[in-house]
Amino acid sequence: MKKCLFLLIMTMNVFLSGCWDSTEMNDIAIVTGIAIDPGDERKYKMTVGYVNPRQFSKQSPEPGAPVTSLSLEGDSLPEMSVKMNIGISRILKFSHTRVVYINEKIAREGVGPFLDEIERSPEFRNDFNILITKGDEAAKFTQVNDNIEKVPSLKVQKQTKSLVETWGGDPRIRLTDFINAIVSKGRAPVASTAVIKGSPEKGKSTDSNNNIKPEATVELDGMAVFDMDKLIGYLTLEDTRNYLWTQNLKQTMVTTPCSDNEEKFFDLLITKNKTTLKTNYRGDTPVLQVKIHAESNLNSMQCAKDLTKMKTYSEIEKVAENHIKNMVEATIKKVQKEYGVDIFGFGEELNRQHYQKAKEIGNQWDKEFARADVEVHAQVAIRRTGTRTKSFLSEVAP
Numbered sequence: 216m217k218k219c220l221f222l223l224i225m226t227m228n229v230f231l232s233g234c235w236d237s238t239e240m241n242d243i244a245i246v247t248g249i250a251i252d253p254g255d256e257r258k259y260k261m262t263v264g265y266v267n268p269r270q271f272s273k274q275s276p277e278p279g280a281p282v283t284s285l286s287l288e289g290d291s292l293p294e295m296s297v298k299m300n301i302g303i304s305r306i307l308k309f310s311h312t313r314v315v316y317i318n319e320k321i322a323r324e325g326v327g328p329f330l331d332e333i334e335r336s337p338e339f340r341n342d343f344n345i346l347i348t349k350g351d352e353a354a355k356f357t358q359v360n361d362n363i364e365k366v367p368s369l370k371v372q373k374q375t376k377s378l379v380e381t382w383g384g385d386p387r388i389r390l391t392d393f394i395n396a397i398v399s400k401g402r403a404p405v406a407s408t409a410v411i412k413g414s415p416e417k418g419k420s421t422d423s424n425n426n427i428k429p430e431a432t433v434e435l436d437g438m439a440v441f442d443m444d445k446l447i448g449y450l451t452l453e454d455t456r457n458y459l460w461t462q463n464l465k466q467t468m469v470t471t472p473c474s475d476n477e478e479k480f481f482d483l484l485i486t487k488n489k490t491t492l493k494t495n496y497r498g499d500t501p502v503l504q505v506k507i508h509a510e511s512n513l514n515s516m517q518c519a520k521d522l523t524k525m526k527t528y529s530e531i532e533k534v535a536e537n538h539i540k541n542m543v544e545a546t547i548k549k550v551q552k553e554y555g556v557d558i559f560g561f562g563e564e565l566n567r568q569h570y571q572k573a574k575e576i577g578n579q580w581d582k583e584f585a586r587a588d589v590e591v592h593a594q595v596a597i598r599r600t601g602t603r604t605k606s607f608l609s610e611v612a613p
Contacts, residue, residue, distance in 0.1 A: 244307050248356075251316065261287055287301070408449060435452070436452065458546060461543065481517060492560065506594075513600040557580060
């Protein structure tokens with residue numbers, strides 16, 4: 216009986232005792248955004264934006280800012296992250312970080328050191344956005360409020376996701392994507408860029424949430440181009456979309472001038488897209504080939520075309536194909552001429568398709584990429600025309 220009683224007590228202790236390393240919710244602060252700027256006295260200045268949980272209470276939300284930020288200078292991220300409690304009472308938790316903002320000056324010097332620190336940390340997940348900030352210091356991006364989304368970094372994360380799914384102006388680069396591109400011999404890293412439109416000082420005020428038009432807003436601005444871990448230049452939002460044509464573009468809207476009137480346009484909603492890249496040599500000249508196969512819906516028609524005839528659709532498709540070809544080709548040639556690094560992954564394709572040639576070239580692929588011929592082929596198929604075929608505009612035209 217004594218032995219049975221002892222075993223029963225020990226079993227109850229196992230189930231009733233708590234975890235030895237547990238942390239109460241009242242003792243933690245959830246970080247949603249991190250900003251890295253050059254320090255005044257130390258190497259880096261890290262700013263963290265963390266959530267005020269009482270603002271999100273369904274029963275009785277308290278007034279005040281939904282997110283609080285604090286800055287600290289240091290020589291490494293681990294040092295600064297554990298030292299933040301000089302101004303914060305709660306233990307910071309980085310597992311819900313959604314955006315890492317990197318000052319463009321830091322990016323030009325090299326992002327490798329602190330990305331290595333983030334990758335080593337077990338707290339960080341691989342689902343946060345990397346944004347290179349332009350114009351204002353990165354810290355201000357964690358403080359710009361929004362009328363709808365209470366948490367600035369969550370707003371930016373949703374913003375990038377929505378843009379990718381509807382138009383395709385964000386490369387959606389994650390930490391492992393960036394690091395894999397650094398160590399790759401056939402692809403250079405890229406990252407999204409952002410700017411603040413309006414007044415950052417007014418935009419971080421809690422009063423701005425009461426305005427119909429916010430005082431400031433964070434906008435996606437295109438893409439940053441890197442050579443290894445150093446920033447070397449930028450691409451526009453349009454060039455970013457053209458870059459995505461060569462990658463995994465989900466959906467976009469292509470506005471194309473009419474063949475007979477450059478002041479009128481038609482819109483195609485690209486609903487499906489499959490792009491293949493091929494890299495080979497024609498004699499001693501490298502050749503970069505892009506083949507785009509897209510399905511689309513006709514969303515608007517300003518051109519004087521008879522949509523009741525089948526040949527009209529073939530004509531429209533040809534015009535759209537030529538337009539897409541020219542856009543993508545221009546962006547590839549722009550990267551060749553201005554930056555001379557392969558951000559598209561043609562070098563990786565060469566390694567897969569012609570391994571011996573890639574091995575022969577070794578670490579000199581970027582030089583080969585810069586002098587390569589570019590061939591872009593686009594095939595567009597129109598599947599639907601909306602709720603009608605012939606436009607009412609043709610019926611009232613003089």
